[in-house]
Amino acid sequence: QSALTQPASVSGSPGQSITISCTGTSSDVARYNLVSWYRQYPGKVPEVLIYEVTKRPSGVSNRFSGSKSGNTASLTISGLQAEDEGDYYCCSYEGRTGVFGGGTKLTVL
Amino acid sequence: QVQVVQSGGGVVQPGGSLRLSCSASGFIFSTYAMHWVRQAPGKGLEWVAVVWHDGSNKFYADSVRGRFTISRDNSKNTLYLQMNSLGAEDTAVYYCVRDEGTYKFDYWGQGTLVTVSS
Numbered sequence: 001q002s003a004l005t006q007p008a009s010v011s012g013s014p015g016q017s018i019t020i021s022c023t024g025t026s027s028d029v030a031r032y033n034l035v036s037w038y039r040q041y042p043g044k045v046p047e048v049l050i051y052e053v054t055k056r057p058s059g060v061s062n063r064f065s066g067s068k069s070g071n072t073a074s075l076t077i078s079g080l081q082a083e084d085e086g087d088y089y090c091c092s093y094e095g096r097t098g099v100f101g102g103g104t105k106l107t108v109l
Numbered sequence: 110q111v112q113v114v115q116s117g118g119g120v121v122q123p124g125g126s127l128r129l130s131c132s133a134s135g136f137i138f139s140t141y142a143m144h145w146v147r148q149a150p151g152k153g154l155e156w157v158a159v160v161w162h163d164g165s166n167k168f169y170a171d172s173v174r175g176r177f178t179i180s181r182d183n184s185k186n187t188l189y190l191q192m193n194s195l196g197a198e199d200t201a202v203y204y205c206v207r208d209e210g211t212y213k214f215d216y217w218g219q220g221t222l223v224t225v226s227s
Contacts, residue, residue: 036133098156100155
């Protein structure tokens with residue numbers, strides 16, 4: 001149960017697109033299409049942005065999209081806005097249990 | 110509307126025990142898997158445990174297996190986490206989380222802080 005690997009930080013200017021990667025193994029990200037993404041503002045509860053790799057819950061902006069290739073999943077945020085600044089986490093099913101990534105701090109310049 | 114309200118938590122001495130509770134409403138509790146996720150101060154999210162909708166299966170992170178027990182009472186719409194042999198490394202905010210079925214954690218409790226300290 002090793003944590004999935006995410007970059008510690010990413011940044012971008014308003015209007016730009018950024019991508020956050022989430023690297024796992026053949027036992028989790030590569031094996032199952034059960035990767036989800038969460039955003040957490042400081043002092044707040046996480047909220048789901050993407051589930052089952054590419055699906056977006058109702059109410060989540062279509063500026064958020066997910067994808068996967070091999071053992072790496074990705075979250076892309078297009079048209080970056082100031083409100084996107086926060087911490088982002090990926091999560092994967094790994095056969096009976098779950099595992100989160102270490103988290104990525106997104107800074108909007 | 111869906112609500113997931115946690116109780117319990119607090120300060121406990123190393124080696125001690127604590128039980129967290131999570132009361133659910135606004136949905137058919139017995140049809141959802143439920144998880145516990147924790148977050149140490151200033152750190153990232155860590156998956157802790159899951160119990161299937163009917164309580165038939167329970168799985169744990171390596172870091173808590175043998176010390177923590179997840180359970181549920183579907184007649185009371187309540188999820189529990191019994192934590193034993195607590196150590197400083199267990200200090201964290203603990204979240205009760207609903208799973209729509211595909212590791213889509215769509216509703217989170219407000220979180221409860223557990224501090225292990227002498």
